[in-house]
Amino acid sequence: AQKITQTQPGMFVQEKEAVTLDCTYDTSDPSYGLFWYKQPSSGEMIFLIYQGSYDQQNATEGRYSLNFQKARKSANLVISASQLGDSAMYFCAMRGHNAGNMLTFGGGTRLMVKP
């Protein structure tokens, strides 16, 4: 069974500063993928970044980067230069080696950016 844990229910960050959202996972699959999604108040789930378990380098997408520490089973999201529009729920998710490519989600972290 797979499990995703996000231990920060809520986070504050000052505008223009960087913030790290924590995510730890547990799986017995040798091959897996890790995802981060942003969910603003409108409800849509916006794909941010993907990291494969065998990727040699940490994934980056613009202001988003994934701090992947395989031995520690952590996949923290780093948002640089926070903007007011970054205020939202953030979900970490994992896909293991399964036929349907299903995702297992964490409970989410609510990020609030202060002006």
Added chain:
Amino acid sequence: SQTIHQWPATLVQPVGSPLSLECTVEGTSNPNLYWYRQAAGRGLQLLFYSVGIGQISSEVPQNLSASRPQDRQFILSSKKLLLSDSGFYLCAWTPGNEQFFGPGTRLTVL
């Protein structure tokens, strides 16, 4: 480009009434399709997934069912809604590594 649609956007239904939520995908063929539910303030729970027409896998036993009558259409149904069925229902599809979500349907059962 690929697009995923869901309707209706919002729905208010009485307990015991039937339900039909529709999801369609454009710009791709034979996608894997998924139905998730999100309770208020919670993460997403996978309900059903489908790897092809007529192929449905259920992850959580409940009074909901799913069907895939066409390659790019995925339907979530119920014969009799419960109060606990209230939530935000999201359809998703995957072209490969990523999984993309539709805009969602917010269901309130009264």
